[in-house]
Amino acid sequence: xxxxxxxxxxxxxxxxxxxxxxxxxxxxxxxxxxxxxxxxxxxxxxxxxxxxxxxxxxxxxxxxxxxxxxxxxxxxxxxxxxxxxxxxxxxxxxxxxxxxxxxxxxxxxxxxxxxxxxxxxxxxxxxxxxxxxxxxxxxxxxxxxxxxxxxx
Amino acid sequence: xxxxxxxxxxxxxxxxxxxxxxxxxxxxxxxxxxxxxxxxxxxxxxxxxxxxxxxxxxxxxxxxxxxxxxxxxxxxxxxxxxxxxxxxxxxxx
Numbered sequence: 001x002x003x004x005x006x007x008x009x010x011x012x013x014x015x016x017x018x019x020x021x022x023x024x025x026x027x028x029x030x031x032x033x034x035x036x037x038x039x040x041x042x043x044x045x046x047x048x049x050x051x052x053x054x055x056x057x058x059x060x061x062x063x064x065x066x067x068x069x070x071x072x073x074x075x076x077x078x079x080x081x082x083x084x085x086x087x088x089x090x091x092x093x094x095x096x097x098x099x100x101x102x103x104x105x106x107x108x109x110x111x112x113x114x115x116x117x118x119x120x121x122x123x124x125x126x127x128x129x130x131x132x133x134x135x136x137x138x139x140x141x142x143x144x145x146x147x148x149x150x151x152x
Numbered sequence: 153x154x155x156x157x158x159x160x161x162x163x164x165x166x167x168x169x170x171x172x173x174x175x176x177x178x179x180x181x182x183x184x185x186x187x188x189x190x191x192x193x194x195x196x197x198x199x200x201x202x203x204x205x206x207x208x209x210x211x212x213x214x215x216x217x218x219x220x221x222x223x224x225x226x227x228x229x230x231x232x233x234x235x236x237x238x239x240x241x242x243x244x245x
Binding site: 023027030033035036037038039040043048049050052054055056057058059060061062063064097099104106107109111112113116117118120121122123126127130131133134135137138141142145146 | 163164165168170171173175177178179181186190191192193194195196197198201203211213214215216217218219222223226227229230231233234237238241
């Protein structure tokens with residue numbers, strides 16, 4: 001029979017320490033996303049000109065974990081303890097998390113010996129969706145007002 | 153020390169050298185830490201580029217988010233257009 005070691009470092013055979021180390025490593029990686037390196041890409045050289053891509057990014061992450069432990073109680077006479085007989089209550093642990101990264105190009109910086117200029121990148125799909133939303137909102141309100149007051 | 157819920161940071165990256173000009177990319181990040189749990193939200197966006205030449209002069213060129221500007225302009229136009237239409241209908245009754 002497999003022996004399951006009880007204690008603060010193990011809950012039902014799950015190594016809690018490793019789990020928390022993984023969580024901390026993920027948290028550190030999450031904090032490091034707030035960096036200028038995540039916004040500006042590696043410059044691309046085209047002759048004497050260097051092109052630097054710039055993007056906006058949004059990182060959302062959350063997680064949690066918990067563990068509980070039981071106790072071992074011995075019933076009967078004291079001799080049961082020496083023979084390893086008794087009633088044990090188990091423990092368990094669990095956790096979960098999730099995250100998402102959204103990124104969108106904003107501009108490109110063109111640096112040449114003639115000068116430096118910033119060229120914006122326009123996402124037409126997002127602009128078009130905003131236009132549809134605005135027009136739909138106006139049309140809906142206009143239609144509702146032109147029908148007049150509702151009778152009960 | 154208590155963890156701050158909202159953290160704003162502005163940082164400059166390594167310069168990109170083109171001829172006698174150095175280009176410093178500058179970014180701004182906002183970080184929201186969840187107070188009751190591990191994790192949070194990080195929003196990074198480009199802010200500007202600082203152009204420094206060999207003579208010592210510096211020029212700041214802002215990085216404008218054209219998509220965001222257009223989105224806000226269109227949604228604001230929709231909101232105020234609806235408000236104006238509502239006011240006109242109300243006065244005509």
